[in-house]
Amino acid sequence: xxxxxxxxxxxxxxxxxxxxxxxxxxxxxxxxxxxxxxxxxxxxxxxxxxxxxxxxxxxxxxxxxxxxxxxxxxxxxxxxxxxxxxxxxxxxxxxxxxxxxxxxxxxxxxxxxx
Amino acid sequence: xxxxxxxxxxxxxxxxxxxxxxxxxxxxxxxxxxxxxxxxxxxxxxxxxxxxxxxxxxxxxxxxxxxxxxxxxxxxxxxxxxxxxxxxxxxxxxxxxxxxxxxxxxxxxxxx
Numbered sequence: 001x002x003x004x005x006x007x008x009x010x011x012x013x014x015x016x017x018x019x020x021x022x023x024x025x026x027x028x029x030x031x032x033x034x035x036x037x038x039x040x041x042x043x044x045x046x047x048x049x050x051x052x053x054x055x056x057x058x059x060x061x062x063x064x065x066x067x068x069x070x071x072x073x074x075x076x077x078x079x080x081x082x083x084x085x086x087x088x089x090x091x092x093x094x095x096x097x098x099x100x101x102x103x104x105x106x107x108x109x110x111x112x113x114x
Numbered sequence: 115x116x117x118x119x120x121x122x123x124x125x126x127x128x129x130x131x132x133x134x135x136x137x138x139x140x141x142x143x144x145x146x147x148x149x150x151x152x153x154x155x156x157x158x159x160x161x162x163x164x165x166x167x168x169x170x171x172x173x174x175x176x177x178x179x180x181x182x183x184x185x186x187x188x189x190x191x192x193x194x195x196x197x198x199x200x201x202x203x204x205x206x207x208x209x210x211x212x213x214x215x216x217x218x219x220x221x222x223x224x225x226x
Contacts (some may be wrong), residue, residue: 031212033214035216041218042218043158044216045213045214045215045216048212048213048214056213058213059215090157092214094212096212101214102148103148103160103204103214104160105157105158105159106157108157
């Protein structure tokens, strides 16, 4: 079974803190994604990566950065957390190219910024 | 225009009926289409994928794709209360991109 694991299920951080959300997958997937999910807005793509050290901005990258130093790990970084970044964060991974490209999700991290 | 559009619902159907969920997309070059189910408080889980025009059936679920009209649909036959969830349509962009974009989801409520 594909396993995508996010480091925390719930997280509470203070405004201005630097926050790291970690995601690890065990299926040798090339693609990894970070989404945030808010009521009425669905899943919005923040960043994705198609290879080690490669990344592309999604639809809402402002206030976020990412790091992919190893193929299995994709980190989302909130440089200076703000209350409007309170949300559910979901990591996903998939094969790349023209192969079967279903994405599989981690369990999500509910981040609250106070 | 949003890249992937769904009616937010709620879509209410009686138990045993057919539920029909629809999705339209804007990128004509898109090649891969997915339906995910998400229960409240849980992460999305894949239920169907479809890559070519026509119908694809898996148990009570049928995905339909019409690339000329740029829509994809999901039919759930013999709907059960356990099918009550938000259904998310996802589209992988055309060409070399690996971008996977989701619609906002349709909330389905199956009434016992």
